[in-house]
Amino acid sequence: MQNQPRKIELLAPAKNLECGLAAVNHGADAVYIGAPMFSARAAAGNSLQDIAELINYAHRYRTKVLVALNTVLTDEQLPEAERLIHQIYEIGADALIVQDMGILRLDIPPIELHASTQTDNRTVEKVKFLEDMGISRVVLARELTLQQIKEIHENTHIELEVFVHGALCVSYSGQCYISQAMTGRSANRGECAQFCRLPYQLLDSNGEVLVKNKHLLSLKDLDLSEHLAELIDAGVSSFKIEGRLKDADYVKNITAYYRQKLDAILENRTDVNPASLGKTRFFFEPNPEKSFRRSSTDYFLFGRKAAQSAPDTPKSLGEEIGRVKYIGKNFIEVITNKEINNGDGLCFLGKEDKLNGFHVNRVEGKKIYPGIMPEITVNSVLYRNQDHEFEKILKGNISERKIKVDMVFSETVDGFSLEITDEENISAKMEFPAEKTPANNPERVNQTIENQLSKLGNTIYELGKLDIKTSSTWFIPASQLNEWRRVTIETLDEIRAKAYKTRMRKPMQENVEFPLKKLSYLGNVTNQKAKEFYEFLGVEEVLPGFEVKAEEGVPLMFCKYCIKHALGWCPKEGYKVSFKEPLFLQHNEQKFRLEFDCKKCEMRVVFEN
Known part of the structure; x- marks a missing residue:
């Protein structure tokens, strides 16, 4: 088979x-x-x-x-x-x-x-x-x-x-507790405070600043x-x-x-x-x-690579449009092959790589006249994170989704029938009693039938094949054909709606054991039913999830992404450490110790009280 x-x-x-x-x-x-x-x-x-x-x-x-x-x-x-x-x-x-x-x-x-x-x-x-x-x-x-x-x-x-x-997310999904630990807002309850998008100082154990004010966890x-x-x-x-x-x-x-x-x-x-x-x-x-975009990466699909993070800003840069060639009193001349329009939002990385932006008020050739002149320098790379014309296009009628249907229009003993069949081979067939009157213009009859039956514009369907099976060329008013098409389509809709079936849940297999005998806070067990679930499957010790009991000194993030690798400091690739470990991330008064498991190629983030 x-x-x-x-x-x-x-x-x-x-x-x-x-x-x-x-x-x-x-x-x-x-x-x-x-x-x-x-x-x-x-x-x-x-x-x-x-x-x-x-x-x-x-x-x-x-x-x-x-x-x-x-x-x-x-x-x-x-x-x-x-x-x-x-x-x-x-x-x-x-x-x-x-x-x-x-x-x-x-x-x-x-x-x-x-x-x-x-x-x-x-x-x-x-x-x-x-x-x-x-x-x-x-x-x-x-x-x-x-x-x-x-x-x-x-x-x-x-x-x-x-x-x-x-x-x-920089942490394995479901294994990030930093938001819960620092703010009481649990990522596992849909309230992530996005600590991975904050700016951090990277310090060695002597307190020396190795990297200043960068979004080191932002991918x-x-x-x-x-x-x-x-x-x-x-x-x-x-x-x-x-x-x-x-x-x-x-x-x-x-x-x-x-x-x-x-x-x-x-x-x-x-x-x-x-x-x-x-x-x-x-269309x-x-x-x-x-659309919103922090640049792009294929992440680990083909193994570990450099340039997975976006340390300069967690905001959307959009598309690169060119470089600044000259700065006038109230305009910026750019080197670009893109069309820039009034109302566009442009941005650039300014002093200390801070993201700055401005709106385009007017464009003359390669000269951009901002609404408010920004502090920008020659050779700055410009990005467009708001495309005014593209946004206008998206507000319009830009797509059409149609299901193909085949029709058979047939003659019956006392009138006509119309059968409509969709892509799943679901059909609706309706019979319509009608007087049969020979057409004055027989050569136009089939074209009239096709013209009227194919008018499916206000439905989700479009005509594929039409088969006309009549013994003669009969006169049928266009209004009658339209009504028959409408009634048959409505019937098809009803039949298709009843035919839809959702898949049912599969049964649990018997005699299955959970792979671990002890489940730590990483199991995210926050209720008695979840505890019973794991105990039923042979887990001997089930510890409560972090939201129930916040353990001190445990990792709050588990990451395959590695800051050392991102900075070119990977010891596996031959880098000789010139700083004293452990390393720390600091945001305002909050300080986090970084643990590197080079055997697993993983990084953990631990809060330092």
């Missing part, structure tokens, strides 16, 4: 209903959106009514809606979470993205479960365990190499989802758009765009960009298919450099 083509999914973020609809309209095969409570973005919760509206719209294209309920929970929150999961299931969500294993001990409906990246999915052993727990999909750690992803795929039978675009943004085919070959099924706090314009541009990239790959392969229906056409040229 020949294997069915694997479904390849483009998964886009939705801050709210507007963003979710934009994602669907710009080609997403799936959308992930925050639950009303307990999603890992405190600022991106959504009402059940809005999620239900998104589900109803998305399912017409067979686009899935995944609901994020991926925070760790307290004992007091568990009953509310249980009720909420039932409600999410009842409105038709396709899956629930979770972190807290206590959820698996609740009385929940058979909704499909996905393991959030915050469950720290880095090894075959961990992913296999989650598969045995009935999890259908894991979101892999961003730090994995292509080879590691392939190894996980070859040794498990679970769907693999990877981030391909957007912001990077560039991920962009794997040139490696999608390789990821498909490695076994990835879902390609995730980060950004549940991003606006609709970001979602439109980035989703469209990746839709085009994936379509170009899928069109030339028979082993993989898109995971949803409909062809999306775009603009997507460009990720014109």
Whole structure:
């Protein structure tokens, strides 16, 4: 038996209903959106009514809606979470993205479960365990190499989802406690204070400043758009765009960009298919450099590289447009091959590499007249982080997503029938009694039928093939054809809605043991149900999570990214240390010790009291 083509999914973020609809309209095969409570973005919760509206719209294209309920929970929150999961299931969500294993001990409906990246999915052993727990999909750690992803795929039978675009956390996801320790705001509860984006001094143990006032933990943004085919070959099924706090314009541009990239790959392969229906056409040229962007990196996909961080600024630089050639009294002359427009936002790194910016008031050739003249020097590199004309384009009608349907128009004993069949081979057939009157212009009859039946502009469909089966050329008023088309399309919509089925959760395997006998605070156990879950699976000692009991002197960040390597100080690469260790990061009065595990190629960040 020949294997069915694997479904390849483009998964886009939705801050709210507007963003979710934009994602669907710009080609997403799936959308992930925050639950009303307990999603890992405190600022991106959504009402059940809005999620239900998104589900109803998305399912017409067979686009899935995944609901994020991926925070760790307290004992007091568990009953509310249980009720909420039932409600999410009842409105038709396709899956629930979770972190807290206590959820698996609740009385929940058979909704499909996905393991959030915050469950720290880095090894075959961990992913296999989650598969045995009935999890259908894991979101892999961003730090994995292509080879590691392939190894996980070859040794498990679970769907693999990877981030391909957007912001990077410097710590392994789910293993960052610095925000909780310093502010009481837990990243595992969706309230990250973003300590990784702050400026730091790097000190040696003598207090000597080695690096002054740089964003030493701030990473560039991920962009794997040139490696999608390789990821498909490695076994990835879902390609995730980060950004549940991003606006609709970001979602439109980035989703469209990746839709085009994936379509170009899928069109030339028979082993993989898109995971949803409909062809999306775009009336603009997507460009990720014109959306929020801290430069870009492929991170660890092909191993450790230099230039993974963005130490000068955690803000969006945008696209490089050129250099300053001359500075006049009220203008800046630039060397550029880009078109600059009134209203554009430009920026540059000024004194001490601080990011500065200004708005363009007027442009004459290569001369830019700012609204307020900035302190800038000749040869400064200029970036555009706000493209006024591109933003205007994104506000317009820039995409069209249509499902192809075939029609058969036939003659019956007492009239005519119209059958419409979609890409899934779902059909609606309606019969219409009508008098049959010979046409005065028989040569125009078939063209009239095609003209009227193909008018699908206000629907989600477009005409593929039309087969006209009549014994003679009958006169049929255009208004009648339009009405028959409308009624049959409405019937098809109803049949398609009833035909949609969500996948059910897989059963837990029996006699499975968790790989560890002792679970530290890194297990993120914050409620009794989660504790029972691990004890049931053979864990003998389950320590409370950091949010429940904050241990002193323990690492608050676990990073594959290494500051020493980023600065060219890696001892494995032959660097001879000229400073006294340990090294420290300092922000205002807060001081953190850096621990380097060169055997594992990892860095840990520990708070110094």
